Amino acid sequence: MPGLTAGTAFPATTLPALGGGTLTLGRTAGAQDWQLVVVYRGLHCPKCKAYLAKLEELLPGYHAEGVEVVAVSGDPQEKAQAMADEVGLSMPVGHDLSIAQMNALGLYISDPRSPQETDRPFPEPGTFVINADGALQIVDISNAPFARPDLEGLLGGIRFIRANDYPVRGTHEAT
Template structure:
């Protein structure tokens, strides 16, 4: 099993291709606050609902000076199909490798059948990265049914910024 990312540790930095062109950086190379959401892929209907809510909240996260991105291990054609079908307006990175999934501490699953998908995929993960490139909030799940409430994450990001709230969960 992959070691999990510790709160307060540097966010692993990967440059991934982005749907529509260009690249997306997951870690310290990105300026300011970031919300990085890892989704399972095109095959996951729960991801679609979660990312629809993220898309609704994107302007509020941006008003809180927090860039929103979503990434998956899907290939370009699947990620681009999702963006086209669901109209997501946040950047979507694709092609996350198994080694990158492990570096993020994500749980990785094998498909149940060829009808589900054709490759191992990351289970959900959410990372709030502060301007110093450190993981302020981390949430990892081993199943599609357990994910943090995005409205609560937004309230938390605002509180952290307003009160200079420290990174929690760092007691060694």
């Protein structure tokens, strides 16, 4: 499974955005010069709802650190909108992440357990912090909904990195 290497350029990935237009992962659109991309499993996932609610709560802190926050999934527009409405998301939300895009980001992909869960393959959680140079500063990929970075700890880490010009870690490739 190909994955992204810390410190390398994050591949610009364009998705449709809720509210119209597009959202480009890896490229900030506002005043912030870093971007946090949170890939969530979909509307069917109660763990995702709780995680995104916590992320929404911490949004002002991320913005204060110069980090644009976006959430994306493979859900179609209707389900992504239902998630945004249910959780009360104010951050940009991208939808219709394709399987090819999931693969390009090195995400694990799961099939639904039943039609009641969802109707298509979906990504497992992924968290990407892209720095001002467009490079992948932090990456966390999980194969299950139960393992994700602590959002308060991640925010604290970003504060430390930015305040101390801390380098990208984990760039040594195993042989």
